[in-house]
Amino acid sequence: MLIMKEVILEKALTYIEPGPVTLVTTADGGKNNVMTISWTTAIDFDGHIAIITGAWNKSFSTILKTGECVVCIPPAFLAETAVGIGMVSGADADKFERFGLTALPAKTVKAPLIGECMACLECKLVEYIESYGFLVLKVTRVVENENISDRRILHAVGDGTFYADGERYDLREKMKTKLPPGL
Template identity: 50%
Template sequence: MFKEVDIERALLWIEPGPVTLVSAFDGKRNHVMTISWTIALDFAQRIAICTGSWNHTFDVLMKSRECVVAIPPVSMAEKVIRIGDISGRKVDKFKKFCLTALPASTVKAPLIAGCSANLECSVIDHLENYNLVILQVNKVWESKKTERSKMFHAFGDGRFAANGKQMNYRELMLDKLPPNL
């Protein structure tokens, strides 16, 4: 279902700012929250998510110091928004939303089946004043059926858009890009 790809490809999933699902494991069960505030920080696979203890999954990922950032396709949009509308403190959202958890290889947090990509991450810093959790991506898995155009983005007011028309200015940027991107 997923294939491991070059770690540098992590950037291609976070830079466009898609709505993501972030999973974590507490030793007994899996947890998941919807996160649209993500930031690509550099070409060294460091990314940030903005969240805090108002979310149960944040507490779990800060204790375990790891998580998976999954990029759902637009076909999962309604489910992803519903996942972001209830707390998993008492409810097993994997069961409630029929999510299939698959084993990751560097973290205990699960990959999420049906997503276009899953990034295995370790927590490397926490800028508490800004609610920023800094993550190091350890491994990138892409769906064998991935079409990059199918991620979706939040406008911030309850409206969302799927990726639109793409423009290719690669030639102008080649001097800035790592060789395998």
């Protein structure tokens, strides 16, 4: 018998959320900061992505003020570090120092890359939809760190549990007419 059992509404996001956990860096007058963001989405094939955040975070006001940030993808083995970064505000601590992160210079923005991440997306803020804290970003440069051997992306379920990437299915041949050139 196929029975669908109703559960609490809050469960909705746990089915939608599992995109990558990201570490988003900012620089305010030369002072680097980083926050954890798991509410992210790709928007189009022209390099637009979105992150969702709000005024309770220091990074949010810095992004609005400077119009830029870097969205970094930590390997799964940094899960506890990513959670730690998301539990402390840059208003109270230097998180690069506290979590042993290496700030590397970006090229198109002042916010830093994180040397321990497998990839970093340098981004400019193009639109802010205030009612939902929805920040639309244009990616201006992408860098990858091939020295990071753990290529597993971390996914937050939204209830304090996480997945690391497992088996990868290659269905490129089936959807090749929908893939942009170079991907």
